[in-house]
Amino acid sequence: MIFFLISAFLMCGVESWRPNRPISLLPPLRQGKLVQAPLGNGFSYTTYFFNQRIDHFGFANGGTFKQRYLVSDQFWNHNGGPIFFYTGNEGDIEWFTNNTGFMWDIAPDFRALLVFAEHRYYGQSLPFGSATYQNVSNLNYLTSEQALADFAELVQFIKVNTPGAANSPVIAFGGSYGGMLAAWFRIRYPNIIYGALAASAPIWQFTGLTPCNAFYETTSNTWLQTSKICVANVQQSYQTLEIIASQAGGLNFISSTFKLCTPLVSTTDIEPFKAFLADMYVNFAMVDYPYAANFMAELPAWPIQVACSYLAEPLKGEALLTALSQVTNLYFNYTGETKCVNWTDDGSTGSLGYQGWDYQSCTEMVMPMCSNSSGMFYDVTWDFQKVSDDCYSRYKVRPRENWITLEYWGKLLNGVSRIIFSNGLLDPWSSGGVLQSISDSVIAIQIPQGAHHLDLRTHNDNDTRAVRGAREQETNILRNWLKFNPV
Amino acid sequence: MIFFLISAFLMCGVESWRPNRPISLLPPLRQGKLVQAPLGNGFSYTTYFFNQRIDHFGFANGGTFKQRYLVSDQFWNHNGGPIFFYTGNEGDIEWFTNNTGFMWDIAPDFRALLVFAEHRYYGQSLPFGSATYQNVSNLNYLTSEQALADFAELVQFIKVNTPGAANSPVIAFGGSYGGMLAAWFRIRYPNIIYGALAASAPIWQFTGLTPCNAFYETTSNTWLQTSKICVANVQQSYQTLEIIASQAGGLNFISSTFKLCTPLVSTTDIEPFKAFLADMYVNFAMVDYPYAANFMAELPAWPIQVACSYLAEPLKGEALLTALSQVTNLYFNYTGETKCVNWTDDGSTGSLGYQGWDYQSCTEMVMPMCSNSSGMFYDVTWDFQKVSDDCYSRYKVRPRENWITLEYWGKLLNGVSRIIFSNGLLDPWSSGGVLQSISDSVIAIQIPQGAHHLDLRTHNDNDTRAVRGAREQETNILRNWLKFNPV
16 A cells, blocks of 8 residues: 655746756655554464566566565464465565554455565565666566556465465455556456455546546545645745745745745745645645644644644635644654754655656656646646656656556456445545445445555544444455355 | 478477488478458458557567558448458468458348458568568467457457547457467457457467377377277388388388378388378368368369278388378379378478477467377377477577466466357367357357368358257357347
């Protein structure tokens, strides 16, 4: 489970600041701390490495790399118990393993083997070691198809080489991009995967399948649920920023009020700063969990409520910006340990996870996004050609607008079976997800008041009734698929 | 429709002759003449070229090549009539277009658009022009996955760019390897392809799915149906060849009796000569059509009956070999225009079709074959490692034994729909085909007394009742799928 956002604001925003600053995509991992949370309860796993082909779809390059995967067999029925297989996404697999508590919570009941497979090009699964990101030749094997083939080969290997696993049904679990992979794994390799739980998987966030404004509309709606005044203040703030920035001392005021590590030095800095704020609002909606959590940032329970508490009255001018700075302070400095807000971090020095997703967004994972000024945001159009040209200038590759839809069948999923698509409705990504069941076997679960793949997280005393219900429904469906009767 | 055979006898036969002679795979096209048969009846098509990506599964190589495809719209209902899409196989698409009369025969009733797409690396669809076969780097994009992606992109292009085709259902047709592609096209891209007719498609001729001796067993059975004495004579002939070859003047006797272009000069030549004969028996079974045809060779109706007429009595020694030479003369010189039998042709100077299939057999299409001495053949074991080593020495690639089964789901086709698998039971390749229906929607049609994809050939006055029935059944199924009512 994770989150990714190629910011429409930065991709499609004002051109003027671009030449000075490499395009700043919102990276998921640069803000999140990769905390190795102890699993507790005596849970543990073992780390393995599997020799994968670098290229599954050609034979000229016979090279291999070591793919990392983590296994826990402490709950497993060694006589054919099911395998719960986590389809790793764009980051270190240990982090996902520690943040996918739901699998650990239900494994004992299902007597399941847990396997967490790292996605190639992330974490320690680097096809070309330290040179993995060095050039486009080395990046060439970073695709969802290669990743799925990795998973398929790995499952085969595990089943063949683990006594008692030969007939074990395998269920794929994943969230966000990992959820897309879980669903596609079932679609693409039903011979390997028996069923899938795809949490917050925006498989339809592609050209022609979802309106480009849906993502930010959903974000606005999430904030509107908390406070209309709050949203009106945010809407007002963009113009206020521009006005104040154009005044004498205005840039200094903004820089000091928001405690920016890099002060604004020109009115042209306002555009990327607005984009920075817009992305933050998206992130709030993704992690609007009912309890304090440290997923993308360390935050209290229901962080949007807290954010809106600073914007509860109609505000204007400097008072508005001062209140808004409390929101950025909440998001970036809830612990009180951050000295300044690093708004210019473009991720280029960040984790490999960021670099990899940036490349994926420039190739297969090109997700159209646009916004208007009706809610939390301002007008941004989607310009595929501009995105393509930018990708070409960075990587010498161009995205293919319709490829994913061709490869994974878009909305023509009638022939598919045994996939659960769960979505928290607070989550901006739910806009590109499967929100209605397609058949008795391809089942959508909506989680009102749920953020990004909340259901995959471990149980919590403050969980809402909705997410408890969703997890129960998911468990029942899995039982039904596996004809599993708990002892 | 076509035929291919990586001879078990040459792949796995005696090692001794190898160092002197490059391994001789039985190429499909080196023996068949690529006759441009006039279609007659005023049928015609137009040739087009489509810019395809060289690499669908990576982004670093953004190059394209021109894929040839042929279109006939003379029967088409321009308002949404179906598209019959031939999935080209390992050869020149014009030849397939001229040899797939069934599509032309039924197109008027269905008011179908006919499209014949050439397979990359064959005919004129060469990704690197004259350098296409130059090295393994250039060969790297010759895979079934790339070919299917070509077909998918081409269908999309045609539907978008042909007025009236946007909602046209597309049916894939193919025979032999092309039949495998037709079935896999439906499996892999059900969003693009509505249904498929896969004729004589040995999709299960892979490791673990079909016993390695099935292919030659089936061949023997085809000959046994005609004459047990004939088969006994052939069985006897291998030892006879060895005995006579070891006698003074024996090699000369054999060379002159069989009119060999290249005389046998050593007793070690006997092993490849036996393999040459064995492959010929396979070919006879593939083209044992009920009427004179020129598919792999110019032959009379029911050629096995004719062949066995020379071997109708128990024979021995030189008499046996003399009779056998009439069989080779039948196969290689039915027209009487051939001066000698070119038994050493290893195909290396043959058509591109041969080269391409050779590479494919060394990568994805590695089909285990073995035989014993119970029927027409002699003992040959299957040694994957030896095949792999040989491929490596030739191309610096190694086949992947289980890849095709992983990619296209092996026998786990319960979730698939709308595929017809037809097989002529005389055809050796039927042994690796789908001979029993998997569901109401994945339907097997057996054609007794039918050779290699006889049903795809145009109707003939001498067609058997069985093949007429098969074609009628196929047409009815297509009508049912398309809810088509002939006017």
